[in-house]
Amino acid sequence: MKKQALISVSDKTGIVEFSKELVSLGFHLLSTGGTARLLEKEGVEVEEVADYTGFPEMLDGRVKTLHPKIHAGILARRDCPEHMKALQEHGIDPIDLVVVNLYPFEQTIARPDCTFAQAIENIDIGGPTMIRAAAKNHASVAVVVDPADYSRIIEEIRNKGEVTAKTRLALAKKVFAHTARYDGAITNYLTSLGEDNKPATRFPQVLNRQWVKVQDMRYGENPHQQAAFYREQQVAPGLLAGYTQLHGKELSYNNIADTDTAWDMARSFDMPACVIIKHANPCGAAVGLNAAEAYKKAFRTDSKSAFGGIIAFNREVDLETATLVSKQFAEVVIAPSFSEEAKGLLEQKKNLRLLLVAGGHAQNDFDMKRVGGGLLVQTPDTQICPESALKVVTKKKPTSEQIADMMFAWRVCRWVKSNAIVYAHAGMTLGVGAGQMSRVDSARIAEQKAEESGLSLAGSAAASDAFFPFRDGLDVICDAGATCVIQPGGSIRDDEVIAAADERGIAMVFTGERHFRH
Known part of the structure; x- marks a missing residue:
């Protein structure tokens, strides 16, 4: 029996190439609407879901995949004789691969001109249903929601004959995180509306957020505390969580907390600036004609407290600046760039952490502080009196x-x-x-x-x-x-x-x- 894949995507990045690879590997493709038309146009053999189910799309496309031939094909346990017998009795072929990404709800509501009606129409129903079903039945079905996973899927099928159990489970986890975020965004949007269905507050009645773990940490603020670092799914330009570590040992909990303050403070200045943070407070800050001058002035403020501090620059660290910094003990140096000479010099310090964050002026939408059984949420303090x-x-x-x-x-x-x-x-x-x-x-x-x-x-x-x-x-x-x-x-x-x-x-x-x- 031919393997069968169902493909229905809003984000069509790489889908034509991926589909062609699947066909070459012996897959029969099912698809819907715009995806099917695109594949047909590109010469990919595909069967419309409506033709497969014998039931046309209806209600302006609100109903197209919500059909037993689709969901039974996805949910049937291959190791359960009763399930397989039921498929045979009803003329249903198993679906082995589900490739679906959802209506762009977050992108839609981010538009300033988005109406309530447009937001509602971009709440996907069939998509979440299919990928949740496939994720539940990951023992038999592979489900892909991210185009970045296409190459991995093709490689495994080509080399091993199927998507491995390990990968299917990893993909299933990704699905449930994906649908949780999707439903969370819908909840945030709807519970922030007033009676006129227009935005009424920045603070929704139910607040949903999702972060992805970057790493476990050796410990938290103190050795007896456990800790981990998480970042948002998409880090806006300029925010610390988008850092690249160029050198040095693993960051600690306190390193990240203090570096966040140092980096945000440094990038708040227009002139070349240097900020030295120790235990969440600046022990020196200065602006100058260049990074080296700013560092000299900042360090002079309190050279004793600067020992073991976090040093942030809002300009490239050049060799002159690196030479000055290398004479002192610091935990972290963070900047938008390092010259090759500066990087080479600072890398001679084995444990010094060098962090690179691309320039940008993004700010967090909310600042949050955990309290017993609750969460304090506020807009960030970005106002500065002119x-x-x-x-x-x-x-x-x-x-x-x-x-x-x-x-x-x-x-x-x-x-x-x-x-x-x-x-x-x-x-x-x-x-x-x-x-x-x-x-x-x-x-x-x-x-x-x-x-x-x-x-x-x-x-x-x-x-x-x-x-x-x-x-x-x-x-x-x-x-x-x-x-x-x-x-x-x-x-x-x-x-x-x-x-x-x-x-x-x-x-x-x-x-x-x-x-x-x-």
Whole structure:
């Protein structure tokens, strides 16, 4: 008996070549609609499903494969005599290979002009039914939903006479992940609509997400914790999960978490930038004329804390930069590219991890944080107050140089754990105070860090991620030598803080936006 394959695909990538190979290997092909017409046009011998079942497509194509001759042929257990007898009695041939991919629902709803009716019509019914049936019966049937698997299928059939049991099981797993994602996307879409069937919220009533495991990790944050790294099915350009590791030992849980912060922070700057992260906080950040200058300035901020840190660049790492970096101990260096000379030099450090992430400005649609029995979901903090929106609230007006310093400090402050105070001047951080319960303590720690690095805060700009509840934090900043301050404003004591700034003779601007980071 001839082997039989059913082919019905929305994504027709490679389907003609694949079908020709199947015919050459002795398969009889069944197909539907547009797929059948394409194969016939290309000279591939194929039988329409409607001719095979004796029942025409109907309801504008909503019903075409939902027929016992199709589903019995897929679901019959070849090792069950009763099943095979039933097929024979009803004149049904077994279907050995199901090649189906689904209506493009996600692509359809991603279009700005997509209507509710269009979305509904792109909910596939027959496709999921067939591939789930084939996946359930993977002991006898191979099912393919991804064109990337075509060559593997042909190779096994040609060399082994069939798709192996191991491959059939792997393909079945892929199917159930595929249909879970498909139904999840439909659920996300429908439960985010209002009563008028138009999008009403960014946060659906039922949230479905799917990630694919990249690797198990040696352990989590601590050796007694188990961990793994997952990425989205399709990683948008510029996001960390799309990295390529060029060199070094396996990444750890903490490496990936810290590198994500370092990379996102570095690529938030337009000028050549370098960011050094240690334990989720920047211990140095700077911009310069090139990557080497940015690194020198960032490292100078807190060279002691930079030991064993994560170093991120938003420009290519060249030989000059690599020479500087190679003199220090770092866990990870990440950049959009490395020159061959730089790569060769850094690869001399056996354990140093070199990561490459192609440029891009994509952002996660949601940030998520697990809590006991639940999930906190928010849009990412991508807003940054433009210079034109700054509100000068003191008698003293900032100079253009001070505005530049404040805007740089404000960009850095967004990435520092709350409560956050950042001192900066001339495109580099001078002191960073992070994660304190008191804003005053953060200001003092940032000052202490600058002193330890031999950096003067005289004439610097200071940024605070949230308002000053009292004047005491501002006084610490002024005593340290800062001459201008950028902060959100919004305290019931704003007038007192503004009066204190006037008393101390500094310039202060409000942004109207807060940047807590927990």
